[in-house]
Amino acid sequence: MIKKILIVFGxxxxxxxMAPLIKEFKKYSEFDVKVCVTAQHRQMLDQxxxxxxxxxxxxxxIMQAGQDLYDLTSRILLKMRDVLDEFKPDIVFVxxxxxxxxxxxxxxxxKQIKVAHVExxxxxxxxxxxxxxxxxxxxxxxxxxxxxxxxNLSKQNLIKENKSPENIVVTGNTVIDALFLLxxxxxxxxxxxxxxLTSLNAKYDTSRGKKIILVTGHRRENFGDGFINxxxxxxxxxxxxxxxDIVYPVHLNPNVQEPVKKILSGIGNVxxxxxxxxxxxxxxxxxxxxxxxxxGGIQEEAPSLGKPVLVMRNITERPExxxxxxxxxxxxxxxxxxxxxxxxxxxxxxYQKMSQSRSPYGDGKASIKIVEFIKNxxxxx
Numbered sequence: 001m002i003k004k005i006l007i008v009f010g011x012x013x014x015x016x017x018m019a020p021l022i023k024e025f026k027k028y029s030e031f032d033v034k035v036c037v038t039a040q041h042r043q044m045l046d047q048x049x050x051x052x053x054x055x056x057x058x059x060x061x062i063m064q065a066g067q068d069l070y071d072l073t074s075r076i077l078l079k080m081r082d083v084l085d086e087f088k089p090d091i092v093f094v095x096x097x098x099x100x101x102x103x104x105x106x107x108x109x110x111k112q113i114k115v116a117h118v119e120x121x122x123x124x125x126x127x128x129x130x131x132x133x134x135x136x137x138x139x140x141x142x143x144x145x146x147x148x149x150x151x152n153l154s155k156q157n158l159i160k161e162n163k164s165p166e167n168i169v170v171t172g173n174t175v176i177d178a179l180f181l182l183x184x185x186x187x188x189x190x191x192x193x194x195x196x197l198t199s200l201n202a203k204y205d206t207s208r209g210k211k212i213i214l215v216t217g218h219r220r221e222n223f224g225d226g227f228i229n230x231x232x233x234x235x236x237x238x239x240x241x242x243x244x245d246i247v248y249p250v251h252l253n254p255n256v257q258e259p260v261k262k263i264l265s266g267i268g269n270v271x272x273x274x275x276x277x278x279x280x281x282x283x284x285x286x287x288x289x290x291x292x293x294x295x296g297g298i299q300e301e302a303p304s305l306g307k308p309v310l311v312m313r314n315i316t317e318r319p320e321x322x323x324x325x326x327x328x329x330x331x332x333x334x335x336x337x338x339x340x341x342x343x344x345x346x347x348x349x350x351y352q353k354m355s356q357s358r359s360p361y362g363d364g365k366a367s368i369k370i371v372e373f374i375k376n377x378x379x380x381x
Contacts, residue, residue, distance in 0.1 A: 002030055003090045004088065004090045006034050006035075006091070007035050008104040009095055010039060010099075012041050012045050012278070013096070013175075013295075014098055014100065014101070015037070015045050015049060016175060016278055016297070017095055017096070017118065017174045017175045017178060018093070019178055020174055020177035020178050021118065021366075022035060023052070034089070035054060036056060036059075036083050037049070037056045037060065040063060040076075040099065040100050042061075042063040051279055052178075057087075058087075060076065073099060073103055076099065076107075077103050080103065080108075084113065085111075091115070092108040092114070092115050092116070093118060094117060094118070095118045095119055096118070096137065097119075097130070097134065097137035097296075105140045106143065108143070109143045115145060116144060116147075116148065116370075117144035119150055119174070120140070120141060120144065120148055120158060120168070121150075121153075122317035122318060123137070123154075123157045124316065129221055130296070131220055133296075141158065141163070148171045148369075149171065150362065151360055151361070152170055153319065154170075169369060171365075171369040172361055172363060172366040173300050176304055176362050177365070179301050179304060182279060182282055183286075186279070196277075196280055196283050197283060200280040203249075210244055210269070212247055212287055212288045213244055213245070213289060214247050214248075214288040214291045215234060215292045216294070217260075217295075218295070219295075219313065222332055226332040227255070227259045227332075230294075230332055231262075231263035232263060233338050234264060234337075235263055235267060237341050238269050238270045240342070244269060246270045247271045248264070248270065248271065248272050249274065250272050250275070252275060285298075285307060289307075289345075290310065290351070291309045291310070292312060292337070293311060299311060300318065302326070302327075303321055303326035308326060308328070308344055308354035309326065310344075311329050312337065314331045314332070315329075321357075
């Protein structure tokens with residue numbers, strides 16, 4: 001019997017992490033696979049879809065200027081109803097911790113359709129950090145029938161919450177699948193590699209020959225004083241280290257743009273550039289000396305590239321990389337960010353120890369493991 005699979009996502013990180021899973025499912029005729037995007041992010045989402053040659057079957061196009069979480073939640077819920085009524089899937093796949101994931105899961109629950117959760121079981125234990133991602137992920141965990149955990153720690157979190165162990169599979173993280181997929185394509189396709197590098201060089205001249213500190217920042221909980229502290233720290237690092245380039249693709253959110261441009265504009269070795277497409281970002285990550293970020297996904301990707309990561313958050317749902325030694329929490333305290341960055345620049349032994357730490361997020365075969373589990377399920381309807 002053909003299983004009808006609906007894969008739902010809405011943001012750029014979700015698209016990156018779901019792309020290899022879509023590719024894997026579509027290898028098998030026993031699945032009728034449809035892709036639904038909410039377009040919670042529009043431009044950045046579309047770039048990833050193009051990179052991985054994915055054409056959505058349903059595009060809810062819910063992004064509007066100035067929308068808040070109430071707007072986002074209600075639009076996704078109502079539009080998902082129509083998609084579920086039309087396609088009538090057996091299983092709805094969602095990813096991670098977005099509003100798209102939690103509300104698509106709720107919509108499926110209202111139709112009594114089973115939910116499969118990719119990147120399940122990450123927890124900080126604080127429902128307001130990250131906000132609203134932590135509670136989104138927990139809500140999906142309550143609704144989901146199948147839990148695809150990236151690590152054993154994530155599995156144990158789910159077991160503590162009384163999820164059925166037989167429905168939890170440790171897979172590694174699909175972001176490593178996506179990373180390896182793109183790196184392999186660039187290695188085999190010189191035209192693609194040249195296109196990515198040319199596009200990247202239009203934003204940042206990679207031939208400058210300096211050590212690169214790559215920076216990303218966009219978390220809601222850092223808006224306000226947190227971002228001011230982050231920017232002041234980056235300014236100090238740049239002034240103390242004129243032979244280093246700080247390259248910062250600045251998120252489009254006005255809460256990020258305003259303090260970044262106010263504090264960091266006009267500093268010669270701080271390069272404030274437009275957001276990068278996924279291929280450009282992977283290329284720049286591979287060139288970076290280390291990375292300073294508040295992102296979740298980069299904590300997973302960078303260790304696979306041998307890049308130390310300083311995380312500008314006070315708590316993380318991804319402690320495995322900290323335990324492995326490739327990631328360090330620095331919070332949003334200016335002095336701590338500056339001192340930890342300077343240590344990586346000044347002490348090669350510490351840098352090498354972090355860069356050579358083993359990634360805890362899998363071998364790039366998470367999608368294969370997920371599809372094999374679904375293939376072996378008995379008919380659910």
